[in-house]
Amino acid sequence: MTVxxxxxxxxxxxxxxxxxxxxxxxxxxEAGLVLHGTExxxxxxxxCSVKEAFIRIENGEVFIYGMHISxxxxxxxxxxxxxxxKKLLLHKQQIRKLIGNxxxxxxxxxxxxxxxxxxxxxIEIGLAKGKKLYDKRQDIAKKDQRRExxxxxxxxxxx
Numbered sequence: 001m002t003v004x005x006x007x008x009x010x011x012x013x014x015x016x017x018x019x020x021x022x023x024x025x026x027x028x029x030e031a032g033l034v035l036h037g038t039e040x041x042x043x044x045x046x047x048c049s050v051k052e053a054f055i056r057i058e059n060g061e062v063f064i065y066g067m068h069i070s071x072x073x074x075x076x077x078x079x080x081x082x083x084x085x086k087k088l089l090l091h092k093q094q095i096r097k098l099i100g101n102x103x104x105x106x107x108x109x110x111x112x113x114x115x116x117x118x119x120x121x122x123i124e125i126g127l128a129k130g131k132k133l134y135d136k137r138q139d140i141a142k143k144d145q146r147r148e149x150x151x152x153x154x155x156x157x158x159x
């Protein structure tokens with residue numbers, strides 16, 4: 001008997017680079033998205049933004065606010081509001097853990113990326129702690145140092 005492993009295919013739709021700049025990401029969770037038909041079609045075309053989005057937990061359920069999914073061009077009357085509040089699907093124990101951690105001072109839940117895994121729309125969310133201004137400056141300085149080192153390495157390899 002042969003057992004075949006399902007190939008996990010992941011197609012990235014939207015990425016939130018700003019989250020990594022503004023926060024320290026402590027933990028990551030993968031959540032399902034509750035969407036309507038035309039929203040899924042628009043998402044498959046890559047018309048999504050999570051830059052201004054944020055996540056709240058209300059009555060034991062997780063919701064994402066401010067996630068923009070552009071209306072599907074051929075959707076006419078079936079299109080939903082692009083900024084409508086969308087429900088996220090997580091296990092109860094994950095939600096309980098998020099409630100406990102996000103209630104601590106300085107912690108929040110931010111969307112990191114939206115993608116399709118095995119044909120299903122997923123969103124990666126992260127438990128994040130806000131960075132101070134000096135933390136951001138340190139990150140920028142490290143990035144500059146790395147860039148300079150790579151540039152110097154290229155010059156040495158050519159010469």
